[in-house]
Amino acid sequence: MTGNPLDFLATLETVIRERRGASTDTSYTASLFAAGTRRIAQKLGEEAVELALAASAGDRDEQLGEAADLLYHLLVLLADRDLALADAVGVLEARHRG
Numbered sequence: 001m002t003g004n005p006l007d008f009l010a011t012l013e014t015v016i017r018e019r020r021g022a023s024t025d026t027s028y029t030a031s032l033f034a035a036g037t038r039r040i041a042q043k044l045g046e047e048a049v050e051l052a053l054a055a056s057a058g059d060r061d062e063q064l065g066e067a068a069d070l071l072y073h074l075l076v077l078l079a080d081r082d083l084a085l086a087d088a089v090g091v092l093e094a095r096h097r098g
Contacts, residue, residue: 009085012072016079032076040080044073 019029032040051066078084 040077047073
């Protein structure tokens with residue numbers, strides 16, 4: 001991987017938004033959008049719990065996998081609500097500035 005690895009989040013965010021209208025037969029992301037906000041939020045919560053449990057168990061690979069799942073589902077939920085990761089980062093920046 002070259003460059004800033006966080007740049008991939010912007011790429012993934014674009015892919016997620018493009019998949020919104022894709023076939024639910026071929027796209028897990030499209031199936032999440034079709035299931036609605038409640039299901040997306042449920043998946044996000046499940047991934048957060050799974051990450052917390054993985055952290056408690058101390059398995060590095062499992063923690064990374066669950067963190068990746070959490071980030072993905074967060075991006076899906078943000079897209080579903082017509083928000084972007086940059087919006088959330090902006091809130092963090094504003095809080096940091098006080």
